[in-house]
Amino acid sequence: MSFLNFMSKFVDKKTACSIFGHKIVTVRNVTGHFKEYKCTVCQVELTNDLQDRKTFLTPELKKINETLLNHYTRKRLSSM
Numbered sequence: 333m334s335f336l337n338f339m340s341k342f343v344d345k346k347t348a349c350s351i352f353g354h355k356i357v358t359v360r361n362v363t364g365h366f367k368e369y370k371c372t373v374c375q376v377e378l379t380n381d382l383q384d385r386k387t388f389l390t391p392e393l394k395k396i397n398e399t400l401l402n403h404y405t406r407k408r409l410s411s412m
């Protein structure tokens with residue numbers, strides 16, 4: 333059992349993250365610049381902004397990423 337799992341028995345997952353930091357994995361590559369991330373501990377979703385800072389993935393941002401992804405995929409397909 334990892335230390336984090338051990339700790340999560342005593343503190344809730346969000347608290348664990350605020351102490352140890354999120355355990356971030358990349359979920360989706362939106363474009364070369366925009367990615368979607370997720371914390372494997374508390375499941376919070378993040379994305380990066382134009383300044384390359386990580387920010388919470390709000391429904392609005394998710395919609396923007398969705399649009400970008402569609403646009404990007406279409407562009408990539410049409411250039412083949």
Ligand SMILES: [Zn+2]
Nearest residue numbers: 349354371374
């Ligand atoms: Zn977290």
